[in-house]
Amino acid sequence: MSLLELEGVRKRREDGGALLLREVSLRIEAGELAVVWGMRGSGRSTLLRIAAGIEPPDAGAVRFEGRDLSGRGRRLLGEGIGYCHRTLRFGESQSALEHAMVGPLSRWVAPAAARRRALAALERVGAAHCAGLRQHKLTGGEAVRVALARTLALAPRMVVVDEPVAGVDLAERDGVLGLLRSLADEGVAVLASTGESTGLSQADRAFALGEGTLRSAPQRPLAAVVQLRRAASGGS
Amino acid sequence: MRDARIAAEGTARAQATPMRSPVNWALLGLIVERPSYAYDLAQRFERRFGDVLALSNIGHVYTALGALAERDLIEEIPGTRAGRQPRPRYRATPAGAEQYRAWLVGRAEEGRRQHQLFVLALGALAADREQALEVLARYEQAWLAEGMRTPIARESDAVDRLSALLGRLIDEDDRLSVGARLEWVEYARGQLRASAQSAGARPAEPGEPGR
Numbered sequence: 133m134s135l136l137e138l139e140g141v142r143k144r145r146e147d148g149g150a151l152l153l154r155e156v157s158l159r160i161e162a163g164e165l166a167v168v169w170g171m172r173g174s175g176r177s178t179l180l181r182i183a184a185g186i187e188p189p190d191a192g193a194v195r196f197e198g199r200d201l202s203g204r205g206r207r208l209l210g211e212g213i214g215y216c217h218r219t220l221r222f223g224e225s226q227s228a229l230e231h232a233m234v235g236p237l238s239r240w241v242a243p244a245a246a247r248r249r250a251l252a253a254l255e256r257v258g259a260a261h262c263a264g265l266r267q268h269k270l271t272g273g274e275a276v277r278v279a280l281a282r283t284l285a286l287a288p289r290m291v292v293v294d295e296p297v298a299g300v301d302l303a304e305r306d307g308v309l310g311l312l313r314s315l316a317d318e319g320v321a322v323l324a325s326t327g328e329s330t331g332l333s334q335a336d337r338a339f340a341l342g343e344g345t346l347r348s349a350p351q352r353p354l355a356a357v358v359q360l361r362r363a364a365s366g367g368s
Numbered sequence: 369m370r371d372a373r374i375a376a377e378g379t380a381r382a383q384a385t386p387m388r389s390p391v392n393w394a395l396l397g398l399i400v401e402r403p404s405y406a407y408d409l410a411q412r413f414e415r416r417f418g419d420v421l422a423l424s425n426i427g428h429v430y431t432a433l434g435a436l437a438e439r440d441l442i443e444e445i446p447g448t449r450a451g452r453q454p455r456p457r458y459r460a461t462p463a464g465a466e467q468y469r470a471w472l473v474g475r476a477e478e479g480r481r482q483h484q485l486f487v488l489a490l491g492a493l494a495a496d497r498e499q500a501l502e503v504l505a506r507y508e509q510a511w512l513a514e515g516m517r518t519p520i521a522r523e524s525d526a527v528d529r530l531s532a533l534l535g536r537l538i539d540e541d542d543r544l545s546v547g548a549r550l551e552w553v554e555y556a557r558g559q560l561r562a563s564a565q566s567a568g569a570r571p572a573e574p575g576e577p578g579r
Contacts, residue, residue, distance in 0.1 A: 169550060171551060228535065283387055305519050307521075310520045310521060311519060328547055329547030330543045330547070331545070332512065332518070332543075333516070333519065333520045334519065335516045337516075338512040338515055339512070340508055342554045343557070347512075348509070349509045349513040349515075349516060
């Protein structure tokens with residue numbers, strides 16, 4: 133059983149127009165960095181929202197750890213799946229730390245513990261220095277890191293990130309890509325989308341989405357450390 | 369007198385013939401970078417071009433130096449042939465430096481031609497849409513795999529700052545090329561489908577392959 137499985141997923145545009153996804157199937161394993169490349173309007177963001185369980189498919193199955201995601205809405209977010217939208221939005225008066233605390237607090241974690249988790253997550257993504265900053269003070273790369281910290285504060289087993297390098301300065305881009313790679317190396321499954329080919333760097337699996345069809349490149353062998361971790365945990 | 373005339377004719381002939389060998393141009397570049405002698409050039413060539421361009425052996429360098437000198441692109445530095453172990457050093461002539469810069473700019477045209485060749489060769493399959501789409505799919509896979517291979521941030525194991533800089537420039541070029549090719553595949557796929565549909569709307573011409 134794969135961590136995430138999409139089988140025969142179909143999705144039409146909301147206005148009932150063209151098919152965005154036709155019979156899309158995809159499997160993601162723990163410790164994999166999978167990246168979907170697609171042009172604007174290709175449906176890559178829709179695919180990610182379906183994979184995260186935020187949006188239901190018109191047809192087909194979406195399973196996370198064997199559980200059917202359809203009809204669960206956003207409930208699985210925070211219960212194994214973390215989703216990062218391409219645009220970071222937090223309250224005007226909110227600091228990055230307060231933003232990263234939202235996840236744990238919404239799961240009734242005590243404020244002190246939520247703060248500890250958020251600080252650890254900010255530290256993990258290399259954004260500890262942003263803890264006291266408001267959104268408008270963050271660079272593009274820092275905003276992505278804070279968004280990831282909010283997700284990681286709930287210790288997800290899979291992170292879904294929509295366009296992590298869009299609008300990120302060239303100098304910061306590699307840092308963000310390196311961060312996603314390191315999360316996967318630690319055993320978290322990462323599913324990202326990108327409209328820029330730079331986002332494909334060092335992915336374990338790369339896909340191209342166009343005309344509703346998902347096409348993949350040959351898979352890279354997973355790092356030995358991931359295989360060892362899986363064997364130790366009894367995974368397949 | 370006769371020998372001098374033959375040599376002059378040989379030089380004129382060489383100068384009139386375009387120099388096509390990338391090894392020769394690469395060696396000229398190393399000499400433009402700094403004057404050098406044959407053995408040093410062979411070592412620098414290996415370090416700079418690695419797997420991208422290969423020297424068959426040290427003799428290749430001597431042949432190339434001869435070709436470059438014949439075209440007046442390099443010249444021997446006077447006095448470096450003296451001593452018990454003569455080690456002639458070469459420097460680029462002004463014409464050599466100028467022609468090297470022009471050759472570099474011409475690489476853009478070369479890259480464009482390589483892709484044009486692929487497109488024109490694909491034309492052989494245009495009558496069979498499925499085959500052409502299959503090739504495009506595999507071409508796309510190859511570029512996706514290329515995108516996966518590009519390093520995120522090359523570790524600085526380079527022996528010098530110039531090598532590190534060149535490494536970063538190559539990586540970025542690879543990444544951008546991948547994007548351009550993937551977008552082109554999307555476009556070509558759409559065009560092939562549209563072309564097949566419009567061809568399907570008209571009767572086949574005599575001698576036209578069956579659809």
